Amino acid sequence: MSSPVGPSAPSNLSAAAARLARQIEFIVEVDKLKDIFRQTVTTQTRRAENDAEHSWHLCLCVIVLAEHANCGAALDVLRVLKMVIVHDLVEIDAGDTFAYDTAGMAHQHEREAIAAERIFGLLPPDQAREFRGLWDEFEARETPEAKFAAAVDRFQPMLLNCRTQGAAWNRHGITQDRVIARNQHIAAGCSELWTYAERMVQAAVDAGHLQPKPAA
Amino acid sequence: MSSPVGPSAPSNLSAAAARLARQIEFIVEVDKLKDIFRQTVTTQTRRAENDAEHSWHLCLCVIVLAEHANCGAALDVLRVLKMVIVHDLVEIDAGDTFAYDTAGMAHQHEREAIAAERIFGLLPPDQAREFRGLWDEFEARETPEAKFAAAVDRFQPMLLNCRTQGAAWNRHGITQDRVIARNQHIAAGCSELWTYAERMVQAAVDAGHLQPKPAA
Ligand SMILES: [Ca+2]
Numbered sequence: 001m002s003s004p005v006g007p008s009a010p011s012n013l014s015a016a017a018a019r020l021a022r023q024i025e026f027i028v029e030v031d032k033l034k035d036i037f038r039q040t041v042t043t044q045t046r047r048a049e050n051d052a053e054h055s056w057h058l059c060l061c062v063i064v065l066a067e068h069a070n071c072g073a074a075l076d077v078l079r080v081l082k083m084v085i086v087h088d089l090v091e092i093d094a095g096d097t098f099a100y101d102t103a104g105m106a107h108q109h110e111r112e113a114i115a116a117e118r119i120f121g122l123l124p125p126d127q128a129r130e131f132r133g134l135w136d137e138f139e140a141r142e143t144p145e146a147k148f149a150a151a152v153d154r155f156q157p158m159l160l161n162c163r164t165q166g167a168a169w170n171r172h173g174i175t176q177d178r179v180i181a182r183n184q185h186i187a188a189g190c191s192e193l194w195t196y197a198e199r200m201v202q203a204a205v206d207a208g209h210l211q212p213k214p215a216a
Numbered sequence: 217m218s219s220p221v222g223p224s225a226p227s228n229l230s231a232a233a234a235r236l237a238r239q240i241e242f243i244v245e246v247d248k249l250k251d252i253f254r255q256t257v258t259t260q261t262r263r264a265e266n267d268a269e270h271s272w273h274l275c276l277c278v279i280v281l282a283e284h285a286n287c288g289a290a291l292d293v294l295r296v297l298k299m300v301i302v303h304d305l306v307e308i309d310a311g312d313t314f315a316y317d318t319a320g321m322a323h324q325h326e327r328e329a330i331a332a333e334r335i336f337g338l339l340p341p342d343q344a345r346e347f348r349g350l351w352d353e354f355e356a357r358e359t360p361e362a363k364f365a366a367a368v369d370r371f372q373p374m375l376l377n378c379r380t381q382g383a384a385w386n387r388h389g390i391t392q393d394r395v396i397a398r399n400q401h402i403a404a405g406c407s408e409l410w411t412y413a414e415r416m417v418q419a420a421v422d423a424g425h426l427q428p429k430p431a432a
């Protein structure tokens with residue numbers, strides 16, 4: 001791979017300065033996350049939310065809700081935050097896959113793994129390994145931290161949907177049974193949050209913002 | 217203050233469930249940060265960046281650049297992240313103040329402190345105190361964590377400006393001397409980053425993207 005040192009970094013840098021310059025090129029590259037749009041809309045102007053602001057909103061959820069994690073005070077909050085900060089970077093290359101797009105999900109992990117190689121590979125090798133490890137951990141959803149990160153990653157769009165009269169759900173004809181099936185793993189990271197979410201979804205159905213399961 | 221329990225939270229909740237419901241109303245309220253726009257533009261489409269995606273980009277900077285903090289490995293990275301996640305929430309009420317808007321800065325802290333009372337006050341009291349403490353710490357810029365958070369908060373818009381031909385600087389007629397004066401406290405949190413930034417700013421001047429100090 002060619003060196004990603006940019007125009008502001010002359011070629012006669014010390015090793016330390018070259019490392020910093022490489023890290024800064026990564027920071028510039030990931031600015032692209034601000035232009036990856038999701039199906040969820042924001043509560044104020046109901047425009048499509050992008051991955052960067054979604055990721056920030058997850059960070060906020062993590063620091064507000066950490067106390068409710070199933071694993072309690074054992075939760076490594078810093079690790080959860082690192083995971084949610086980087087969890088969507090692969091979408092710079094692979095695009096956002098709507099949570100209910102089963103066709104799109106078929107090759108999703110494959111496409112995202114290729115993206116992870118390129119994007120995390122922009123970092124110095126030790127940091128590339130660390131960040132790739134965080135993304136792999138998030139995807140595997142096995143550790144308490146990954147389960148909690150996945151719980152907020154599923155809860156946040158549900159919450160925005162419920163506060164926008166089910167905008168994204170209705171645009172795609174998503175029904176209550178599919179919302180429950182797709183998001184119930186929230187309980188694996190935070191059962192209290194899932195209890196809240198089930199009640200919230202039922203309230204959306206009662207209000208006519210989400211359609212119940214179609215009759216067979 | 218009236219209880220911020222929303223439509224999805226019935227009134228017969230246990231204390232634990234009521235606490236969670238209150239936290240979730242805070243999470244909904246801060247969705248407004250996605251509609252607070254800054255002077256800085258994004259590198260891809262050159263639209264105005266909003267505070268939510270700016271805050272995410274700072275989180276990313278923190279986990280990539282933490283090793284360069286002046287205080288070294290003593291840096292409490294979790295605390296820095298918490299600060300940058302919440303540092304701009306006051307702008308939901310107080311609006312964004314451009315870094316070079318000296319008139320706007322006159323009553324900025326006053327306006328923001330009133331905003332902090334309302335916004336952090338939406339949380340349960342113990343958490344309201346914690347979050348307000350993080351914001352006060354960030355503003356005071358005395359601890360190593362606050363100095364490092366302030367360094368990335370100043371560096372990130374400089375970086376975006378340099379990668380967009382000085383877009384925000386030129387729109388407001390900002391010159392090199394003002395950029396240096398306004399941002400040099402980056403050195404207090406991360407002197408290596410300031411060395412990089414000074415070189416980057418000089419490259420922007422050399423490329424004609426930033427005007428030098430006007431002749432006296
Ligand atoms: Ca995603």
